[in-house]
Amino acid sequence: MLQRSTCHSERSEESNPYSSKIMLIKQLSIFLENKRGRFTEIANILGDAGINMTAFTVAENSDFGILRIIVSDPDKAKEILREARFAVSVTDVVCLQCPNVPGSLAKAMNIITAAGIFIEYMYAFSVGQAALVVIRPDNLEKCIEVLTQNKLELLAASELYKL
Amino acid sequence: MLQRSTCHSERSEESNPYSSKIMLIKQLSIFLENKRGRFTEIANILGDAGINMTAFTVAENSDFGILRIIVSDPDKAKEILREARFAVSVTDVVCLQCPNVPGSLAKAMNIITAAGIFIEYMYAFSVGQAALVVIRPDNLEKCIEVLTQNKLELLAASELYKL
């Protein structure tokens, strides 16, 4: 089940000047030099190592793909994928948790837009009562700041990796 | 909660020559001619109309984005977005549901790869005990066929739109 940040933990983080660090999620980006079969290989490598995939999306063109992935253990995943000679890089993202009702994502987007934050890309899924949104903003610190100020729920790395 | 296809319904669908039609999910693709603000506008339009977003991802380059989205009512969403002068098109995809344990997606990927099916792109999220994977294969009929033959769980449109 989703482990939601409670009001208590949010308040304590707001008083912590380093709280935004806690909210940064490490996304791995992996180059797929052909789309046929390479993703399967990655799924096998991570599955064999007991690493779970929380979310992923493939940004593709005709020839290639870039797999963007959130996993249960990003440091270990990066290491074993590099050992298997994949080109892997790490990007910080934020993960927003919304109630799964019409309009709840719109509310978050309005806050982000009003703050002048630019979203490079994002991807999301909703299941049951919750929606999770992975966001890559141009300004991570500010994005975390305005979302938490407006009482939106961000997942901490420790929570997300356990989903 | 996720409404899973039971063994019963799967069996009855296998004997139905039109079952693959039931399993096709309509994904909307919407052109975002700039990334700042346009997604927010879409979220507002859909939220105001009571349409829920089940999953989405943005395929982007430096200037533009293409929003790929699964919504609770794709026909209505297409209509109101076109009225708001968005360029919208419809693509059929399949939605696979896996148990949220390491290796379960790898199993599905191995089946797809072994069948010679090419995945144009995909995106996925896992929450709680389930992972949902939206797949755009080059051969939709064959993809549905091999996944159902191998007892993997595909979501019917009627189920997915309700998530």
Place this chain on the structure above:
Amino acid sequence: MLQRSTCHSERSEESNPYSSKIMLIKQLSIFLENKRGRFTEIANILGDAGINMTAFTVAENSDFGILRIIVSDPDKAKEILREARFAVSVTDVVCLQCPNVPGSLAKAMNIITAAGIFIEYMYAFSVGQAALVVIRPDNLEKCIEVLTQNKLELLAASELYKL
């Protein structure tokens, strides 16, 4: 033939505070909602209107394409393409002209990198003794400034559109 900026014109432009405006080239970006046939339609529309294409490239993914194009008359092209119901937007780019010898582009790239300028994308072609490079930097003014300071040849809009 290429009409090169002579030293004279470059010097006079350096003393002109508005010179960078002269060097901005208008690139059209056109959404191709499917890749089959739509580009042909654009080529026909522009050809019928007597508009020449100086350079173009297609940034694509599996479903869609974005045509980036430099034409002889960008304002007229934008107008007639919009009349034909294409989604068209205008982006400013710079066009660098290098001698067509190994290392000449590297020299320009080193200047741009050393100045901390980020290139969003670019495309280039060389024919005969010259290479033309269309560049979309994150900072257009600065890019024009460092390239002209280093005696690299930028094409003015009036020259490029006539190529």
Place this chain on the structure above:
Amino acid sequence: MLQRSTCHSERSEESNPYSSKIMLIKQLSIFLENKRGRFTEIANILGDAGINMTAFTVAENSDFGILRIIVSDPDKAKEILREARFAVSVTDVVCLQCPNVPGSLAKAMNIITAAGIFIEYMYAFSVGQAALVVIRPDNLEKCIEVLTQNKLELLAASELYKL
């Protein structure tokens, strides 16, 4: 100057069952895991090795780029870039040469579309009296066949690499 295929050479190639092989151009695709500085590094490596770039384009998203490039010596370029630890792959493309007049590209595109050929992506530049178009079709053999049957000028690898 451009070395055009003369009518003589075209005719002899048409009677040669291996002619389409001659017309295949090797495009290198190189993964740029960040867009800042990596292209400059490639330009330096190729420049130092005396390898010329005939054409290139960058297919990019927010994080990454894929450099598609035509060079004077693709085999050597691939080797030295791999030595420098770049991820490089080779894709066959065709290079069409058109007169640089409005409508000439439209004519070629109409032939390709009428033959049911799908263009994955393409990029082009015109200088002086000629336009060069690099095309990645889904069916290379057929694309070469219909273009040569319709008396359009394709550049042989031996010519293009010398441009």
